[in-house]
Amino acid sequence: MKETKILIAGAGGQGVVVVGNILSRACVIERKNVVGMVAYGAEMRGGTAYATVILSEEEIGSPFVEHPDMAIILNRPSLDKFEPDILPGGMALLNTSLTGSMLKRGDLQRIDVAATQIAHDLGNVKVANIVTIGALIEHTKLLSMASVEQGLSDLFSSKNPKLVPLNIKALRAGAEQSRYISLRPAVSTRS
Amino acid sequence: MAEAAIQAGCRFFAGYPITPQNEVPEYMSWRMPQAGGVFIQAESEVAAINMIFGASAAGARCMTSSSSPGISLKQEGISYIAAAELPCVIANMQRGGPGLGNIRASQGDYFQAVKSGGHGDYHLIVVAPATLQELYTLTMNAFDWADYYRNPVMILGDGILGQMAEPVEILPYQPILEIPEKDYILTGCRGRLSRVIKTLILDPADGLVRHNEHLQEKYKRIESEISLCEEYQTADAELVVTGFGVTGRIAKAAVRKARKKGLAVGWIRPITLWPFPKQAYQEAVRAASKMLVVEMNHGQMIEDVKLATECAVPTEFMGKGGGWYPDEKSILDKIESMIKQPAAAAKGRVS
Known part of the structure; x- marks a missing residue:
């Protein structure tokens, strides 16, 4: 497996760090190499927050992600900010409840999931971030869903075990209620 | 920690x-x-x-x-x-x-x-x-x-x-x-x-x-x-890249890519900075004809590298301070540009 770089971006409070944490834990469970980073600076309340995860079978060099293979985008300002950075041919996973489903670029694959709406229907909008993980795993098979569920349980069990069932539900709902839109084939040149 | x-x-x-x-x-x-x-x-x-x-x-x-x-x-x-x-x-x-x-x-x-x-x-x-x-x-x-x-x-x-x-x-x-x-x-x-x-x-x-x-x-x-360092393919390297800490690991990724391209590049990462692992550098420059030091500053460890090697080979520097960090690609570009230069002429001694 080649190295995969993931960016998770949203508003402060949408749980981007938690997404990074769960993905990282799942990597450890699968004995993959992983480096996680969070945006660390003079961040502004209500501004965009982001985290990154690099997973690889091989030794990881730079812990930085400048051009992610995949980006989980939780809100509109993050889409505006990070869409240009995604690798050509890469993947944008959109929380369409807050981003809409339009990309400016034509060279990206897309996963649409109305994460905030789904989370709202489950009874807690805070789990929208977890919904996006379910969608990512379903369509990319980057990690097994079992490892992600385990990583999630490990994380929440230490904080508040009562949260685990709802989050597992959110994960599964994300997997079921998301849609993969492949890269539009390049316009064929007439011979 | x-x-x-x-x-x-x-x-x-x-x-x-x-x-x-x-x-x-x-x-x-x-x-x-x-x-x-x-x-x-x-x-x-x-x-x-x-x-x-x-x-x-x-x-x-x-x-x-x-x-x-x-x-x-x-x-x-x-x-x-x-x-x-x-x-x-x-x-x-x-x-x-x-x-x-x-x-x-x-x-x-x-x-x-x-x-x-x-x-x-x-x-x-x-x-x-x-x-x-x-x-x-x-x-x-x-x-x-x-x-x-x-x-x-x-x-x-x-x-x-x-x-x-x-x-x-x-x-x-x-x-x-x-x-x-x-x-x-x-x-x-x-x-x-x-x-x-x-x-x-x-x-x-x-x-x-x-x-x-x-x-x-x-x-x-x-x-x-005490003298600790990590080395990678220095034995037959024409160019040896070195850096410490996180810069070292980023440089290693670039060196591994260079090796995949068939370039004779090696790498040293000092783990102890004092004592500085002089011997590893001395041995490396017996084979290598050039060195590249990468740091997140404007050139500090390079002085110890030059002291260790007694400036035996031309030693170039790549780095900036104030929050800059190197990426694999720019190090790889630098490696490629250095390998393309005629090495034998640059080397100050006849082997």
Whole structure:
């Protein structure tokens, strides 16, 4: 497996760090190499927050992600900010409840999931971030869903075990209620 | 790092908050009492380092951590601790400087760390981890070296290392050295001769000269006994790339890519910065005709590389300070541009 770089971006409070944490834990469970980073600076309340995860079978060099293979985008300002950075041919996973489903670029694959709406229907909008993980795993098979569920349980069990069932539900709902839109084939040149 | 310190028996931590190392005192604040130790949020960095002086004099395994401006404030105390030959571990998660700088990662404190940052003629043992697992292991080793040599040890990290998350296997502490009993510590003078720990040496007149000679002998011994580095494919390398800490690991990724392209490139990452692993460099330049040093500053370690190799081969530099960090691609581009230059002509000696 080649190295995969993931960016998770949203508003402060949408749980981007938690997404990074769960993905990282799942990597450890699968004995993959992983480096996680969070945006660390003079961040502004209500501004965009982001985290990154690099997973690889091989030794990881730079812990930085400048051009992610995949980006989980939780809100509109993050889409505006990070869409240009995604690798050509890469993947944008959109929380369409807050981003809409339009990309400016034509060279990206897309996963649409109305994460905030789904989370709202489950009874807690805070789990929208977890919904996006379910969608990512379903369509990319980057990690097994079992490892992600385990990583999630490990994380929440230490904080508040009562949260685990709802989050597992959110994960599964994300997997079921998301849609993969492949890269539009390049316009064929007439011979 | 904080957990490794606890595992290694550190039972006294004093520090003052500064980004990007606040996770360390935060962790220590709840973990240290669990372990039966003492955590103190000091009123300043100066107070913290002097508490370390006291704790070490009383025999505790002790530690402080800070980031660049805070480490500058500690320098007086570090000099005293080095003079008094007291063991302790000091972590510096470097940030951008000079001055208050910024909170991004930097390697601008290399000189300060390896050339005795405070006054007087002393050395710290300085280690520069590149991964969190290595940080864990080196922290444990640091306590052993500190006690064994009665010398402060500095862990020189940076804001990146302080900020990233990686899997770490929590290994139990295994001493790497047989630590002699601390026969110099102040435990209350009952039933034994009194002990004095001081750094003012006025009498006899040549007392300080002799003390300095004694310290230098110790430093020579340390230099002959500790030297750690990681190497990759240096044996047949035309160009050897080197960098320490996180810069080193980024450079390695670039070197691995260069090798995949068939370029004869090798790599050295010093793990101990003082003592500097001179021999590895001396051996590398026997085969190599060029070196490239990458640092997150404007060229500090390059001086030690040139001293180690006695400028045997042309040595180029790549780096910036103030929060810049290298990416694999720009290092790879630099490697390719250097390999394309005619090497034989550049080499100052005939092989």
